[in-house]
Amino acid sequence: MKKLLYLICIACTMAFYSCGTTKAYVGARQEKASLATINQGTNKLTIKKRKTQESALLIQVDSISVGNYFKGYPKHCDILPGTHTVEIRHFQQWNDNQAGAAAVGGVLGGAIGGAIAGSIAESNNPHKHYLITFDAVAGETYNIMAVTDPETMDVDIYVTNAANEERVKSSYKLKEEEKK
Numbered sequence: 001m002k003k004l005l006y007l008i009c010i011a012c013t014m015a016f017y018s019c020g021t022t023k024a025y026v027g028a029r030q031e032k033a034s035l036a037t038i039n040q041g042t043n044k045l046t047i048k049k050r051k052t053q054e055s056a057l058l059i060q061v062d063s064i065s066v067g068n069y070f071k072g073y074p075k076h077c078d079i080l081p082g083t084h085t086v087e088i089r090h091f092q093q094w095n096d097n098q099a100g101a102a103a104v105g106g107v108l109g110g111a112i113g114g115a116i117a118g119s120i121a122e123s124n125n126p127h128k129h130y131l132i133t134f135d136a137v138a139g140e141t142y143n144i145m146a147v148t149d150p151e152t153m154d155v156d157i158y159v160t161n162a163a164n165e166e167r168v169k170s171s172y173k174l175k176e177e178e179k180k
Contacts, residue, residue, distance in 0.1 A: 046150060084134065085132070
């Protein structure tokens with residue numbers, strides 16, 4: 001019995017570990033020195049006297065999907081040097097009023113109830129996707145940031161070099177929602 005429980009725990013751990021991907025390029029694994037790394041940026045701020053945070057969740061690098069609501073979002077991805085367009089989801093904690101719905105659905109309805117509640121929570125969670133383009137250099141690490149001005153609620157999307165926190169030349173645009 002203990003052996004079975006042990007094997008189930010290992011299988012579940014491997015399944016959850018393999019959900020996210022940190023390889024955001026096509027081809028064989030590369031040496032770390034020949035790659036660049038992009039990180040999910042997080043910003044802490046105060047809105048209406050309430051401490052909160054926001055993140056630039058990594059969705060897609062060029063045409064390679066790296067994260068989504070159900071499988072999770074990677075904290076970082078390795079990319080080849082060159083020009084890349086990264087899709088991010090601007091997660092604003094202060095707007096996430098449905099955060100507990102998936103947990104309650106999971107407790108009350110099991111895995112299927114949790115998935116349904118999570119899907120409903122996701123569709124009701126206001127968020128925007130942005131496309132940011134920049135040039136990556138091998139051996140460098142970059143933070144992709146989404147920063148909201150608490151006074152005006154204007155959002156600035158940019159890339160910084162993780163080593164010195166200097167801005168890297170980049171451009172961004174709001175991703176148009178596809179019509180269904």
